[in-house]
Amino acid sequence: MSITENKTTAFNRRSFLKTSSLASGGLLIGFNLFQACKPEVVKEAAVDLAKLDYKDFNAFIKIAKNGAVTIFSPNPEIGQGVKTSMPMIIAEELEVPWEMVHVEQGILDTEHYTRQVAGGSQSIRHGWDALRQTGATARQMLVNAAAARWGVDPSECTVKDGVVSNTKGETLGYGDLVEEAAQLEVPEEVALKEPKDYTIIGTDRVNVDIDGIVTGKPMFGLDYKAEGMVYASVLRPPAFGQKLDTFDATEAKAVPGVIDVIRIGEKANALLNQEAKNWTAILSNSDKVVVVAKDTWSAIKGKNAVKATWISDSPLESTEMQDEKLMGLLNGKAFMNLRKDGDVEKAFAQADKILERTYESPFLPHNCMEPMNFFANVTAERIHLVGPVQTPEFAAMGVADMLGRDVKQVHLEMTRMGGGFGRRLYGDFVFEAAEISNALQKPVKVVSTREDDMTTGVYRPAIKYRIKASVKDGAITGYHLKEAAINSNMYGLIPNFFPAGAIENYQVDVANYRSNITTGAWRAPYTNFLAYAEQSFFDELAEMMEVDKIQMRLDLLEKAKGHNDERIQYSPERMQEVIKTAVAKSGWGKQPEGVYQGFVSYYCHNSHVAEVANVQIEDGMPVVKKVTCVVDCGIVVNPLGAKNQVEGGVIDGIGHSMYGNFGFEDGMPTAMNYDRYRLIRMKEVPEVETHFIQNELSPTGLGEPTLPPAGGAVANALKAATGKRIYKQPFMEDPAFWKTTEKPILG
């Protein structure tokens, strides 16, 4: 693994790199790589702050004549902290004190920013070079402006805290220089700072929106209001496999506050009939009934009063039927191969011992605390869209396509999002809002209730894995992972995660069946369940082999070293380091009596993580008391925010693997709200101790990678505590399974 080049880097501002990223939440969408700064003066992109005499330096930076700096954060903020950390990277290279920086959310602007996406834990990783270049380029131009004014060479100038100095001790602030600097030619090459010189990156910075959040300022999509805006609530089919037939709006129209009841779907359905496009995959083929009202409550009440009839156009599925289908796939032969090294069948035939296990997971809804909502105002001149969406560019393109309009007429503003977790990658709610506004020719905000949100989701699909491994002469000789999933399979990179490269005969096969239930990316797609299955399996394999669980992992990684297989995603060296650090920090093997530990090491979203869960028995039940989490995500831009991500990922991972359960009966979800759907709450939350590996490698993902290992660490600790191994999520579906007669631990 090479150390990242932090030195002078050639920077070609005209190079637009287009690539396809499959790591981004499993979406098969061609993302542009983050465009480096586009340094010509930009007037359009700027939000009007008006109060200061700003110079728009480039699409990311505005500097006022008094030296105040506004940095636009280009990517959507879903709680992953990029609205703080991305501007920190620019400010670092720009050489301005963080206290002088004001951060604004950038609008969707495909001319000047690219990859305005929140997904796949990729914002910082993709932005790292471009954001540094942006800050450094602006800094260099300011220095050049000062040098020109003084008639000296720029190399004779130094810069600190937004002030340029020369050898004579003269100084000029950025505010004095910004007019001239913005007119200068953009340097093709700029020097980037060495990590040892960082004063902002690597320091704790509080969330830039903290004041607004703790005082309840409007900042979320649901909070947005516009002159003349009406509210809409949408009645969708109650079951997957159903379509709207007829409806009677008489009672709905009698609800005070209700303005109109309309039928929509024509535009979205027409889009579905076009050539398949990414954004159409999650659109329902049913028409919908929309109740328009002067406030949210009247709209919801009106929707509840609509009498609709539904017809079935495809099977109404149940969990039982889906389980049978998936099990049938696992037992069958209809697999697609994703990776094949050596010959697993031969290894199995020659083995001394074989272990084969099957792991099962349910669907999961996203349950963003802010239900889906969006504002749209479609007029002849433009399409104004405001709200929470993880993929603004694709939502804008899709809406333009649906309405037969030029995408340039779409003006999309991103609000802070009350969670995303993958649900807001899908712009179905943006399409709905646009279609409704287009029909009404009014500004409208479409608001989902929790029941709408949970029952018309884009769920984490139910998946089953079967893993088989062989042992010969004390070594693991073969490993065969089979996946059966609803609708979609693990994306292409995952078969190249550990233990690929560590076991000679290695094979990954996948199979799926098409269901009419909409599924998609859910925080750490696929690995959110796979990590538990594989790491649980490795523990059991070590038990069968009667070897040390940690040493077995380290030995496998040793074997993976020195491979020349470019497909392999993880670094054996970095993985070994997080493992050894987790062993040391967690007191592995040295816990007092009554504390049982479970171990997991895992790679995903370009980061290496090891977690140790501590379980104790309280009142005869195992309880997760603590998790020690070690992360190698390269340079940590904002440790304060990063720790929050780690803690959240770990607890989220525990919560969903222990409690998350979502099924179907006659095509209808079995839970609609939090009375029947259990999310982890305060009393179930363990202590989380976080350690970052200190290095100077480029930053990698953090919003997702600590989640997948958590379930595995808990499962392994539960086994240590109770002697029982669990093969199905959620673990706590049957508490009686875990009840032990062991006496409670004292102290």
Next chain:
Amino acid sequence: MPTYQLKVNGKETTVEASDDSPVLWVLRDHLNLVGTKFGCGIAQCGACTIHLDGSAVRSCSLTMASVEGKSITTIEGLSDDGSHPVQEAWKEVDVPQCGYCQAGQIMTASAFLEQNPNPSSEEIKTAMHGNICRCASYTRIHKAVAKAAKNMA
């Protein structure tokens, strides 16, 4: 629609709303106090928590008829400038991730600390158990409540 006399954040207000409208939507849509959030609508998540005569209640399940003549405090009225000790603790600990549930968390915590200014760790957990944070910022919520208690002492 009937008219209601309300006292919200210390101010007398008259509002016209349907009699079965939850207080939540009157606050958000009619009085423009959008800090109180909609999460579930069935008093299960706590995002809509407000104070009614000083007690934490779920505004999504509170009818207008039940609040007449009573004093409502929302997150906007907890302090003039975000300086309530619970808000200060939230900033100090840097609690939020997405931030959506935090107003409800703060309203629950502030009412709780009024009643129990010196809580144990377990009492904090019990008090905050009714508020869901989907980002799972729970460890920081716990820390911030403990810190606020200390700062208020």
